[in-house]
Amino acid sequence: xxxPGNLRGSVNAWEExxxxxxxxxxxxxxxxxxxxxxxxxxxxxxxxxxxxxxxxSPAGAKIISQNSDPLREISRRCxxxxxLTTALQGLPEDWPAELDALLAADETILAHxxxxxxxxxxxxxxxxxxxxxxxxxxxxxxxxxxxxxxRNGLHLQRRDHAGVASLELLDTTGQLARWRHTLGRDxxxxxxxxxxxxxxxxxxxxxxxxxxxxxxxxxxxxxxxPGQDDCPSCAKELYTPPSTWTLFRLWRFARPYRxxxxxxxxxxxxxxxxxxxxxxxxxxxxxxxxxxxQNGQPLDxxxxxxxxxxxxxxxxLAWGLGWAKTYILALVSERLGADLRSQTYEHxxxxxxxxxxxxRTGDLMARIGSESDRICVFLSLYLLDFAxxxxxxxxxxxxxxxxxxxxxxxxxxxxxxxxxxxxxxxDKLRHGFEQIDRxxxxxxxxxxxxxxxxxxxxxxxxxxxxTNRFKEANQRNLEANDRVNRLWSLFSPTITLLxxxxxxIVWALGIWLVTKSQVTxxxxxxxxxxxxxxxxxxxxxxxxxxxxxxxxxxxxxxFDILDHVSSVPDPVKPQHLTQVEGGITVERVGFRYGxxxxxxxxxxxxxxxEMIGLVGHSGSGKSTLVNLICRFYDVGEGAICIDxxxxxxxxxxxxxKHIGLVLQEPFLxxxxxxxxxxxxxxxxxREEIVAAARAAHAHEFILRLPHGYxxxxxxxxxxxxxxxxxxISIARALLIDPKILIxxxxxxxxxxxxxxxxxxxxxxxIKGRTTIAIAHRLSTLRKADRLVVMDxxxxxxxxxxxxxxxxxxxxxxxYTAQTKQLDEQLARPESEE
Amino acid sequence: xxxxxxxxIRNAFGQLVFxxxxxxxxxxxxxxxxxxxxxxxxxxxxxxxxGKELLWIERLTDLAEGPRELIREELASxxxxxxxxxxxxxxxxxxxxxxxxxxxxxxxxxxxxxxxxIRRLAQNALLIADSHGVQYxxxxxxxxxxxxxxxxxxxx
Numbered sequence: 001x002x003x004p005g006n007l008r009g010s011v012n013a014w015e016e017x018x019x020x021x022x023x024x025x026x027x028x029x030x031x032x033x034x035x036x037x038x039x040x041x042x043x044x045x046x047x048x049x050x051x052x053x054x055x056x057s058p059a060g061a062k063i064i065s066q067n068s069d070p071l072r073e074i075s076r077r078c079x080x081x082x083x084l085t086t087a088l089q090g091l092p093e094d095w096p097a098e099l100d101a102l103l104a105a106d107e108t109i110l111a112h113x114x115x116x117x118x119x120x121x122x123x124x125x126x127x128x129x130x131x132x133x134x135x136x137x138x139x140x141x142x143x144x145x146x147x148x149x150x151r152n153g154l155h156l157q158r159r160d161h162a163g164v165a166s167l168e169l170l171d172t173t174g175q176l177a178r179w180r181h182t183l184g185r186d187x188x189x190x191x192x193x194x195x196x197x198x199x200x201x202x203x204x205x206x207x208x209x210x211x212x213x214x215x216x217x218x219x220x221x222x223x224x225x226p227g228q229d230d231c232p233s234c235a236k237e238l239y240t241p242p243s244t245w246t247l248f249r250l251w252r253f254a255r256p257y258r259x260x261x262x263x264x265x266x267x268x269x270x271x272x273x274x275x276x277x278x279x280x281x282x283x284x285x286x287x288x289x290x291x292x293x294q295n296g297q298p299l300d301x302x303x304x305x306x307x308x309x310x311x312x313x314x315x316x317l318a319w320g321l322g323w324a325k326t327y328i329l330a331l332v333s334e335r336l337g338a339d340l341r342s343q344t345y346e347h348x349x350x351x352x353x354x355x356x357x358x359x360r361t362g363d364l365m366a367r368i369g370s371e372s373d374r375i376c377v378f379l380s381l382y383l384l385d386f387a388x389x390x391x392x393x394x395x396x397x398x399x400x401x402x403x404x405x406x407x408x409x410x411x412x413x414x415x416x417x418x419x420x421x422x423x424x425x426x427d428k429l430r431h432g433f434e435q436i437d438r439x440x441x442x443x444x445x446x447x448x449x450x451x452x453x454x455x456x457x458x459x460x461x462x463x464x465x466x467t468n469r470f471k472e473a474n475q476r477n478l479e480a481n482d483r484v485n486r487l488w489s490l491f492s493p494t495i496t497l498l499x500x501x502x503x504x505i506v507w508a509l510g511i512w513l514v515t516k517s518q519v520t521x522x523x524x525x526x527x528x529x530x531x532x533x534x535x536x537x538x539x540x541x542x543x544x545x546x547x548x549x550x551x552x553x554x555x556x557x558x559f560d561i562l563d564h565v566s567s568v569p570d571p572v573k574p575q576h577l578t579q580v581e582g583g584i585t586v587e588r589v590g591f592r593y594g595x596x597x598x599x600x601x602x603x604x605x606x607x608x609x610e611m612i613g614l615v616g617h618s619g620s621g622k623s624t625l626v627n628l629i630c631r632f633y634d635v636g637e638g639a640i641c642i643d644x645x646x647x648x649x650x651x652x653x654x655x656x657k658h659i660g661l662v663l664q665e666p667f668l669x670x671x672x673x674x675x676x677x678x679x680x681x682x683x684x685x686r687e688e689i690v691a692a693a694r695a696a697h698a699h700e701f702i703l704r705l706p707h708g709y710x711x712x713x714x715x716x717x718x719x720x721x722x723x724x725x726x727x728i729s730i731a732r733a734l735l736i737d738p739k740i741l742i743x744x745x746x747x748x749x750x751x752x753x754x755x756x757x758x759x760x761x762x763x764x765x766i767k768g769r770t771t772i773a774i775a776h777r778l779s780t781l782r783k784a785d786r787l788v789v790m791d792x793x794x795x796x797x798x799x800x801x802x803x804x805x806x807x808x809x810x811x812x813x814x815y816t817a818q819t820k821q822l823d824e825q826l827a828r829p830e831s832e833e
Numbered sequence: 834x835x836x837x838x839x840x841x842i843r844n845a846f847g848q849l850v851f852x853x854x855x856x857x858x859x860x861x862x863x864x865x866x867x868x869x870x871x872x873x874x875x876x877x878x879x880x881x882x883x884g885k886e887l888l889w890i891e892r893l894t895d896l897a898e899g900p901r902e903l904i905r906e907e908l909a910s911x912x913x914x915x916x917x918x919x920x921x922x923x924x925x926x927x928x929x930x931x932x933x934x935x936x937x938x939x940x941x942x943x944x945x946x947x948x949x950x951i952r953r954l955a956q957n958a959l960l961i962a963d964s965h966g967v968q969y970x971x972x973x974x975x976x977x978x979x980x981x982x983x984x985x986x987x988x989x
Contacts, residue, residue, distance in 0.1 A: 123940060183966055431987055435989065
């Protein structure tokens with residue numbers, strides 16, 4: 001092993017000699033901010049300033065990666081050390097130096113976990129290392145290292161609660177140690193757990209650890225498709241905030257209309273120029289007509305007609321051009337707004353259920369509805385005005401300078417002040433307007449919460465309370481507006497004041513210049529006419545600030561949706577299912593909602609055409625498992641495969657075509673019954689629809705409705721009974737003829753009699769399909785080939801009804817509890833009689 | 834269920850063992866607060882590893898000292914809700930945003946996924962959930978220093 005000291009200064013002279021047999025990490029401080037990590041005889045060197053990674057023996061090194069992931073590079077170069085990447089991922093930069101002494105020369109670090117909490121649950125940095133000989137740990141930078149060599153009975157236990165996980169080291173006599181970390185380190189913790197078990201068994205039995213298959217994600221254990229470098233479930237954990245130049249991003253939507261936009265701009269240019277002709281004409285009118293007349297000369301009627309005609313002509317021209325530009329640009333901005341709205345909606349619908357779960361309906365509605373409208377108004381009205389203003393001011397400035405540079409200079413003095421004022425206020429207003437937007441969404445959210453629940457509100461006579469809740473939200477809206485208005489109301493008068501002061505200065509200087517005969521009265525009059533326009537434009541220009549901010553915050557909130565990458569993304573390299581058999585494999589699946597672990601290491605294999613009954617208490621993870629199989633969410637760990645293909649590698653819409661879903665609360669859209677049945681296959685023929693309805697036992701009751709299949713069903717299909725709606729949704733699932741069928745409590749919401757009716761429909765539906773049925777009533781699962789019992793996120797039992805009853809396990813308890821309940825229900829009326 | 838007539842001990846595995854009036858010992862019982870935020874000191878339950886309630890405790894002070902300390906200890910080792918005393922820096926005012934905060938449990942860094950993860954409680958208190966589900970508490974946002982309030986204001 002080379003001495004760290006010998007390495008100083010020799011970094012640039014290493015040669016490539018890349019082969020890692022065992023890797024052990026030593027921190028070495030090198031000159032000029034370089035940190036080197038030394039693996040047994042081989043060196044990985046990171047130069048902080050350049051982000052280059054050197055790799056090689058102490059004799060010479062070579063840059064192996066520039067601004068890319070060095071660990072992937074290493075693993076590519078040394079495929080033998082597959083777990084190297086695992087061990088080094090997220091490796092702390094300042095590796096504790098005293099580790100040297102604790103590790104034997106041939107000891108290898110296989111996994112590490114950087115703890116972020118100490119024993120008293122305070123934030124502190126600790127470390128757990130799994131080597132091929134022992135488990136090393138300390139919980140906090142000051143704490144002492146604890147070493148636990150592998151021995152019989154030693155095991156690790158992991159649990160989590162409210163965002164904090166704990167790892168406990170136990171042996172047969174009791175607890176040896178406990179370490180804490182937040183769930184952000186969970187993937188590392190699981191690796192520590194896995195490697196610990198493997199290494200312990202290897203150390204005890206003497207059998208070497210078998211290498212993990214190469215196509216597994218180093219961080220979360222999900223299988224990777226060959227050629228797919230990024231693990232789909234790990235990649236989504238990167239958080240990059242959206243850029244602040246949001247309004248410019250609207251260009252993406254403006255691109256298709258660039259022709260019209262250019263035409264609009266040219267029209268703006270000409271029409272602005274036309275409006276500037278009028279004040280220019282007052283100059284000769286004054287000097288050549290009025291003043292000579294006042295001095296006793298006869299009125300030159302020809303000139304009067306000429307100049308008046310010119311004034312009228314320029315006004316008419318400005319009017320015509322103004323109309324054309326406003327019309328064209330309004331047309332464009334409306335289309336732009338419409339594109340923005342529909343694209344946002346399209347994107348929104350592609351997002352996963354996870355996104356909708358965390359958002360309030362009112363907020364989303366406000367974003368797509370009013371925010372896009374605001375952007376639209378901004379583009380068509382305010383931005384246009386602003387462009388006109390800028391043009392006007394530039395042109396006026398040019399004209400003023402050409403008439404009299406001195407007077408022009410004085411006129412332009414307040415300009416820098418106003419620009420500065422605009423700049424100062426801009427920042428303050430933006431926060432204010434963002435806040436107003438959020439508060440406004442809050443107001444709409446109250447409405448969106450209350451109106452669908454109006455029956456509950458009325459039943460409990462809580463109208464007053466809901467009114468108060470609304471008032472509170474309204475009050476917050478008022479407060480937020482008040483804050484902004486305080487500043488805003490000061491802003492406009494200040495600008496007006498500056499304008500007036502500017503005019504005063506021009507008057508004073510003008511009079512002085514006229515008395516000195518340096519300018520004519522006509523020039524002064526023209527100046528004052530120009531300045532009048534000039535300053536009113538400045539005033540209105542300053543208003544653009546607030547509108548820009550409003551539009552920018554609106555745009556930000558829309559791009560929030562557009563930038564949100566679906567957490568069930570379409571694969572980069574999709575695999576297509578040619579023929580679906582319907583075999584489902586669930587491998588070591590784990591899933592969390594926020595900080596609540598719902599599924600842990602679920603393994604399940606379902607053969608094509610088999611019917612599985614999922615049973616368990618509510619909250620045991622049944623529905624979550626089904627949601628994962630439908631890919632409404634993506635698994636946190638592990639993988640779900642259909643016919644051996646990871647569902648994450650199949651395009652989402654293609655995959656869902658093979659899945660039929662019947663829910664507890666069937667949702668009917670506003671439309672006819674036929675449209676509702678054909679929802680998953682809009683081009684279905686009438687024959688197909690009728691056949692599906694017949695098979696679903698829905699045909700007869702549909703015929704009893706006044707317009708048959710063309711009868712309208714209300715917003716939620718209110719006119720139909722629960723059983724009828726359920727049969728329509730069964731017909732809907734039948735029509736798309738899926739290979740995989742999921743029944744999520746399909747019969748829970750109906751009475752036993754209706755259940756019998758539906759059961760017939762369901763039996764038709766199940767035939768020849770892989771079926772997963774969730775049911776509370778165990779009696780509805782009689783047809784299942786196999787029952788899978790879940791409890792608190794794990795599969796506890798599998799088998800047929802009789803086997804499971806004979807086992808007297810979890811299923812037996814569920815079953816007896818239900819039958820007992822049923823017996824009690826039956827017994828009670830008798831005893832009362 | 835009464836608050837006497839039971840024993841509570843900690844075994845070598847660090848688990849709490851509860852023995853009720855029926856004499857059955859339950860290993861790995863867990864104390865749970867019923868109103869963790871609004872009334873943390875009233876209404877605690879001891880539940881077994883299957884989530885079944887074994888004992889309802891109206892007030893912790895009703896218990897004898899031994900079990901009370903054990904329960905306090907266990908709660909302290911389970912409960913994790915750092916109270917933010919200062920926001921030092923936020924990476925951006927658009928979410929997702931990374932915050933550097935000072936808490937009563939030391940300095941921490943949290944990722945706020947969206948403004949919706951800030952939950953308003955009564956009296957200017959806020960509960961902030963980070964991307965990994967850890968809940969951070971702000972007892973009174975008006976009592977924070979000016980810079981922190983400014984940061985926070987942008988997200989409310």
